[in-house]
Amino acid sequence: xxxxxxxxxxxxxxxxxxxxxxxxxxxxxxxxxxxxxxxxxxxxxxxxxxxxxxxxxxxxxxxxxxxxxxxxxxxxxxxxxxxxxxxxxxxxxxxxxxxxxxxxxxxxxxxxxxxxxxxxxxxxxxxxxxxxxxxxxxxxxxxxxxxxxxxxxxxxxxxxxxxxxxxxxxxxxxxxxxxxxxxxxxxxxxxxxxxxxxxxxxxxxxxxxxxxxxxxxxxxxxxxxxxxxxxxxxxxxxxxxxxxxxxxxxxxxxxxxxxxxxxxxxxxxxxxxxxxxxxxxxxxxxxxxxxxxxxxxxxxxxxxxxxxxxxxxxxxxxxxxxxxxxxxxxxxxxxxxxxxxxxxxxxxxxxxxxx
Amino acid sequence: xxxxxxxxxxxxxxxxxxxxxxxxxxxxxxxxxxxxxxxxxxxxxxxxxxxxxxxxxxxxxxxxxxxxxxxxxxxxxxxxxxxxxxxxxxxxxxxxxxxxxxxxxxxxxxxxxxxxxxxxxxxxxxxxxxxxxxxxxxxxxxxxxxxxxxxxxxxxxxxxxxxxxxxxxxxxxxxxxxxxxxxxxxxxxxxxxxxxxxxxxxxxxxxxxxxxxxxxxxxxxxxxxxxxxxxxxxxxxxxxxxxxxxxxxxxxxxxxxxxxxxxxxxxxxxxxxxxxxxxxxxxxxxxxxxxxxxxxxxxxxxxxxxxxxxxxxxxxxxxxxxxxxxxxxxxxxxxxxxxxxxxxxxxxxxxxxxx
DNA sequence: CGGGCGTACTGTATCGATCCAGAAGGTACT
DNA sequence: AGTACCTTCTGGATCGATACAGTACGCCCG
Numbered sequence: 001x002x003x004x005x006x007x008x009x010x011x012x013x014x015x016x017x018x019x020x021x022x023x024x025x026x027x028x029x030x031x032x033x034x035x036x037x038x039x040x041x042x043x044x045x046x047x048x049x050x051x052x053x054x055x056x057x058x059x060x061x062x063x064x065x066x067x068x069x070x071x072x073x074x075x076x077x078x079x080x081x082x083x084x085x086x087x088x089x090x091x092x093x094x095x096x097x098x099x100x101x102x103x104x105x106x107x108x109x110x111x112x113x114x115x116x117x118x119x120x121x122x123x124x125x126x127x128x129x130x131x132x133x134x135x136x137x138x139x140x141x142x143x144x145x146x147x148x149x150x151x152x153x154x155x156x157x158x159x160x161x162x163x164x165x166x167x168x169x170x171x172x173x174x175x176x177x178x179x180x181x182x183x184x185x186x187x188x189x190x191x192x193x194x195x196x197x198x199x200x201x202x203x204x205x206x207x208x209x210x211x212x213x214x215x216x217x218x219x220x221x222x223x224x225x226x227x228x229x230x231x232x233x234x235x236x237x238x239x240x241x242x243x244x245x246x247x248x249x250x251x252x253x254x255x256x257x258x259x260x261x262x263x264x265x266x267x268x269x270x271x272x273x274x275x276x277x278x279x280x281x282x283x284x285x286x287x288x289x290x291x292x293x294x295x296x297x298x299x300x301x302x303x304x305x306x307x308x309x310x311x312x313x314x315x316x317x318x319x320x321x322x323x324x325x326x327x328x329x330x331x332x333x334x335x336x337x338x339x340x341x342x343x344x345x346x347x348x349x350x351x352x353x354x355x
Numbered sequence: 356x357x358x359x360x361x362x363x364x365x366x367x368x369x370x371x372x373x374x375x376x377x378x379x380x381x382x383x384x385x386x387x388x389x390x391x392x393x394x395x396x397x398x399x400x401x402x403x404x405x406x407x408x409x410x411x412x413x414x415x416x417x418x419x420x421x422x423x424x425x426x427x428x429x430x431x432x433x434x435x436x437x438x439x440x441x442x443x444x445x446x447x448x449x450x451x452x453x454x455x456x457x458x459x460x461x462x463x464x465x466x467x468x469x470x471x472x473x474x475x476x477x478x479x480x481x482x483x484x485x486x487x488x489x490x491x492x493x494x495x496x497x498x499x500x501x502x503x504x505x506x507x508x509x510x511x512x513x514x515x516x517x518x519x520x521x522x523x524x525x526x527x528x529x530x531x532x533x534x535x536x537x538x539x540x541x542x543x544x545x546x547x548x549x550x551x552x553x554x555x556x557x558x559x560x561x562x563x564x565x566x567x568x569x570x571x572x573x574x575x576x577x578x579x580x581x582x583x584x585x586x587x588x589x590x591x592x593x594x595x596x597x598x599x600x601x602x603x604x605x606x607x608x609x610x611x612x613x614x615x616x617x618x619x620x621x622x623x624x625x626x627x628x629x630x631x632x633x634x635x636x637x638x639x640x641x642x643x644x645x646x647x648x649x650x651x652x653x654x655x656x657x658x659x660x661x662x663x664x665x666x667x668x669x670x671x672x673x674x675x676x677x678x679x680x681x682x683x684x685x686x687x688x689x690x691x692x693x694x695x696x697x698x699x700x701x702x703x704x705x706x707x708x709x710x
Numbered sequence: 711c712g713g714g715c716g717t718a719c720t721g722t723a724t725c726g727a728t729c730c731a732g733a734a735g736g737t738a739c740t
Numbered sequence: 741a742g743t744a745c746c747t748t749c750t751g752g753a754t755c756g757a758t759a760c761a762g763t764a765c766g767c768c769c770g
Contacts, residue, residue: 002498004726015750020728029748047496051475052416053726055407056755062473063455082432089458093466098474099456100418103448111448118417119453120406120475141402143357359756370720375758384718408756411725 003046011040063098065121078271079299087318095326123325130211147324153212162320162337166216169310169341173294174224181352182264186236186255189268190243198241198250248275263352270295270302288350306347358401366395418453420476433626434654442673450681478680485566502679508567517675517692521571524665524696528649529579536707537619541591541610544623545598553596553605603630618707625650625657643705661702
């Protein structure tokens with residue numbers, strides 16, 4: 001039998017409560033006795049209070065759940081996601097909490113829902129989960145604090161989130177390109193359509209895009225480009241099957257191989273933009289001269305690649321998400337955080353070459 | 356008050372056990388009653404059995420803990436680690452388990468130890484944790500199944516691990532370079548010395564290296580190079596502060612800027628090797644011609660960079676680690692897995708240019 | 711018609727801790 | 741001496757579920 005509090009208590013000849021206090025409230029008993037208890041625990045091989053039992057009684061688990069889409073692999077593929085995770089992990093660590101990764105596979109929604117139901121956590125952080133995923137209902141019904149890693153479309157006054165003004169940030173990208181004279185423009189994005197395929201698509205209106213972040217970013221692109229007279233209908237939309245470098249390149253191919261090749265390609269994430277740059281390189285096209293390319297997020301690789309992009313504070317975003325969960329501010333207004341963004345202009349964008 | 360099993364039971368007019376069965380053993384009651392119970396649960400907003408209470412009673416948590424060194428950030432920085440995690444996550448998902456990340460910061464060992472003590476998990480996977488870390492004692496005393504992601508130095512017959520023959524794999528690298536005629540050789544590695552600094556170091560004997568994996572790889576390098584008459588004393592050792600691309604470049608600088616520049620640089624991971632390639636590029640040196648470079652792991656980027664390296668099945672390694680924890684084989688021998696490795700020769704290595 | 715058996719549900723003990731009211735004993739103050 | 745108070749430790753109630761033995765009842769079969 002594994003030793004429990006009682007085992008140790010009997011060995012020392014004190015009550016269960018006292019042993020418990022030796023671990024959880026050391027100031028409640030004399031140093032001598034405490035040492036005696038710890039010594040006995042060592043001798044008996046008692047590893048300390050059982051985390052599960054403690055959680056049940058205390059009503060606190062010491063872990064926060066992070067919900068991801070598309071299995072776990074995606075989460076680790078995008079450096080932006082990694083930075084976000086790092087931020088939240090650092091905060092969690094400081095509060096003595098762990099991080100429970102809850103992957104929500106798209107193919108088996110039910111499995112993900114079960115996972116959320118069974119997750120022993122004190123709160124949820126929802127990262128890049130589309131608003132229609134059934135798992136979100138479960139997080140709600142569990143009644144645990146939940147923070148979204150982006151501003152949800154229908155955010156009530158009591159939903160916590162930390163995000164950015166997606167549309168406004170994207171608008172600066174669009175208007176930057178408009179001012180550089182770009183009129184033939186393609187957009188590379190995932191989630192433009194519900195299907196996970198790579199290729200050109202047509203979407204009558206940005207409002208049709210179901211995934212919040214994508215919709216807002218595209219809306220912003222279009223608004224900014226409108227300054228140059230480019231309308232939504234003029235945009236060449238290329239859907240990427242996933243947010244990956246390879247799919248970015250694949251999607252861009254459809255735009256770059258056209259007779260009326262666009263002069264600018266706006267990608268909805270840096271990872272996709274790096275793929276677009278790959279596609280340019282494969283065709284001997286020069287970024288910023290033959291074709292301008294923009295990204296979104298400003299991951300470390302973006303600087304190395306000279307990519308014009310939107311910088312958003314990823315680590316800080318994660319850190320704030322963690323703080324909202326583990327130490328929520330009194331003021332409800334402070335539970336909805338919008339972080340600042342910057343347009344970082346690098347070599348990948350330039351004026352349209354005149355003929 | 357939050358609803359519990361009892362709340363639902365009272366509402367429906369059945370016993371608590373029956374409601375429990377409705378969730379956990381649906382075949383134990385009539386479909387009609389089960390539906391009635393679920394309906395009542397929905398109405399009352401009961402989210403299903405509390406995971407913590409269930410865990411306590413069942414004695415199973417439904418999560419496995421993954422121990423990491425150097426905060427969490429490192430874990431996500433190395434693509435190799437990411438692939439390993441993916442493998443273990445896939446297995447966990449199939450078994451209905453989650454993944455609890457337990458960061459062990461180096462600076463505050465005590466915090467990490469507490470985290471391990473409090474982790475509500477069914478088993479531990481130890482990934483790249485140096486053998487002397489105090490947290491390992493705690494995993495042992497908790498008496499949970501534990502699997503190491505590499506063969507530990509003093510592995511008894513009952514320690515589970517999934518690893519590779521580090522020394523043998525490294526030997527093939529060394530002998531490959533010896534055959535190409537390399538005699539002036541540098542090694543870039545982290546953990547050569549306990550201090551986390553980047554620069555040249557001297558180590559009298561590989562046995563002095565405390566970190567198991569590093570020691571074995573270096574031993575292997577040396578053995579392979581010995582075929583060309585290169586002894587341990589002839590190796591130029593460059594320590595990298597961390598397993599990162601930047602530190603790889605930093606460490607390589609010390610070797611490349613010498614008057615008697617080595618003709619080959621062996622890195623102990625691909626990530627470091629990519630940094631070495633960066634350092635070459637910054638000096639206008641051609642990999643495989645001016646200086647040969649090798650890595651270890653064969654991360655996806657290695658192929659793109661044309662890096663000669665050791666391929667080891669990362670995802671599979673993670674998957675096996677997961678299986679060992681969640682579904683341990685009867686046969687004790689099957690609990691110690693050594694996976695095969697291959698030397699993948701690419702353009703980054705070539706014969707020494709003769710003068 | 712009664713023994714055997716399967717299905718549907720109940721009730722109590724239990725998992726391993728923490729919380730909290732309170733007892734015992736000692737000290738200090740009036 | 742009496743009262744108040746602090747420190748140190750105790751014991752029972754409790755967190756929310758699951759396991760398991762047991763009850764009740766209907767059905768089949770020789």
